[in-house]
Amino acid sequence: MAEKTVEIKISGKTIQAQVGETLIHALWAAGMAESIKTGCDGGVCGACTVTLRYSDGRTGGTELACMKPVEAGMEIFPCPVEADTAVEPVANPELSTLQLAFPTLNRCTKCGSCTTACPMSIPVMDSVLRMQKGEFSVVAEDFTTCIHCGLCRFVCEDKVKPHNMGLWVRRSLGMSRNFAIAKTEAEQDWQYLLVEDRELRLRRARQFRQSGRIEP
């Protein structure tokens, strides 16, 4: 199929892009790879944050350049977000410890910018409100897909740090889980499986995996 070409703008400079490709690949093809940061090129590292606007009057916003397909007339600007200072999580977290760790928690004015900015469709503002009520297991679930691009923090006028708090809640809950490992004595199995001869070792492994034990 013949590729259709459209014009897009990056920081005011016009480049040609092929319909169907992502912003990142359009920048690569135009020799402008380094005009924005790139990490995974797969939508999970959060490096390639950009702001964008459309020429047809639709509301623009923030995006991941590696996930966003080009459209005619689109204009993008790099929007790198620096990592924030990490805050030590604590086991068995409570609302008071979260407030202590993140003093801006209650500043949220419910403008909703964070939710709009999130490229992962997380209900960020709602989750901040849940944090204020200490509903931590729901918060942990909300932030399951958070890639820590930092856009929710970047757009917040009130210095609320939703993604940092989301991670803090998740880590704190994770650390609170109990975990015991059963120890088993199995030297005999290991001697059987680690036999020197490679062919025999493979044959024994084939047998062992069927039942999980040495068959007579």
Added chain:
Amino acid sequence: MMEWAKESLEKLEASRPARLDQPAPQPDSAQAEALLKQYHPDYLGHERTVEVGPNAGKQKFPLELAQLLEGDSPLEPDYLPKPKIETDVLILGGGGAGATAALTLEGSGLSVHLATKLRLGDSNTVMAEGGIQSALGDGDSPRRHFADALVGGHGENDPDLLRILCEQGPESIRWLSQLGCLFDQNEDGRFSLRGGGGTSVPRVLACRDYTGLEIMRVLKDAVRLTGTQILEEHVAMELVDDGKGRVTGAILFDRNAGNPVCVSARAVILATGGSGQLRLQGFPTSNHVGATGDGLVLAYRQGCRLIHLDSYQYHPSGACYPEALVGQLVTEAIRSLGAQVVNAEGVHFIDEMAYRDVLAGAIIKETAEGRGVKTPHGRTGIWLDTPMIDLKKGAGTLARQFPGLIHRFARYNIDPARKPILIYPTLHYQNGGIRVDSQCRTDVAGLWACGEVTGGLHGKNRLMGNSLLDITVFGRRSAESVLRNIPERGALTLTHLKRFQVEREKAERVKKDGSHITVSPKFFPDASGMKLKPVAVEQKQETGSSSSNFEPRNPFNF
């Protein structure tokens, strides 16, 4: 959607009711062997030996990698910079293995620097979806885990490394959990375990289809809370040595400042990851932008032997449509939950839980023999019948368990719960790498290695969930070994480059054919056009750099 595939979609939907209850066609061992030999990219002869270095003439490498291994350093051998940073341990690589090593060194009293070409966490780890293996289920044991991985690796795995991996599985999950990783649990509070290709019992823990993201964001946060100095956008250009065969640091390139930074270190841990961005034989890749095999090249020049690098993993289910998602991973866990692989005729042609290499071979065969589905961009793939999951496990299961998949395809108005997705193998994992002993030591003193950059552990085919375990177990182990064996500070030279150059000058290929003269490592994918951009010395002096920081003019060989 996907009007261009209407006819084939109708066949797929027509055969679905019958397929639901039919057992998957199992290839016998002769058929599996034939699929590998005739169709798997590893077996098609796109490889050669190299003429220089410790594996010269002995082992074959993919053509793209061989060229880099024989390549010339970007630095002149007489380039001798002053160290700008003195540290005890230098970790090269900011993915899961490097971050784990840094965490393990915390509290030891040693100073630690971690350098990464991109940012901390921008890695293959963060992209891993399906899960992490650990023998925690009923009827399971580290021995059974070992047996599964050994059979999957065609018996080529280093048995000592593999035993360590499997035995450390449960302890690694405990360690990650204590850091705050939330792996999915059942209602009874036990970990939810999935099957993977080649696991004889369910053994794969996950955090939905974002397992690597979950692990990496926790590791990243934890590392930021340590005393580790993080050098982001610092590219490892060359390892330096003391002139007597011991690695004593590295020369990095600071991408923002545009100049080299020499680091003196008592120990170097190489955790630079894989090489999918070499895009062997033109395959797309699921790897991150930095996966260009730099660590292999640096270690090889220092005299480290490489192992099993004729073996790469082509993940059977890479996205093949839409074009913007080509090569991106569609996790194996989707297959383990019941999505079948179906050809253009609506035929379920093989068990989707066959070993990854066999399944990749089978998919390539279907397309090569005309039973694939052609996309508007001229690619050919086969169907992964994702709507089957909700049919088998209840409505909403796919969306609940695989939010990443749904999210990515939603942009293109494709709902995998309603329509199948088109897949084709994607270059996913470097099975081989730097040879290490059970303490993660390479052939060269002062240099340790862990994670995807190493070889031997997975043999010639890695099982799902064993790489996230690999980076955890061996990331920790490399740091523990460094702690026990850390050498004193040594001199900084590029002696190995002189030795390597002498070898290159003797090499017939390099002598005869100028086209093979390449500067390596590659640092960035060809397609990206990214390069290291040195700032001219004159320009820097204008901006007030003092003369005591003077660096040799144009240290670059390009």
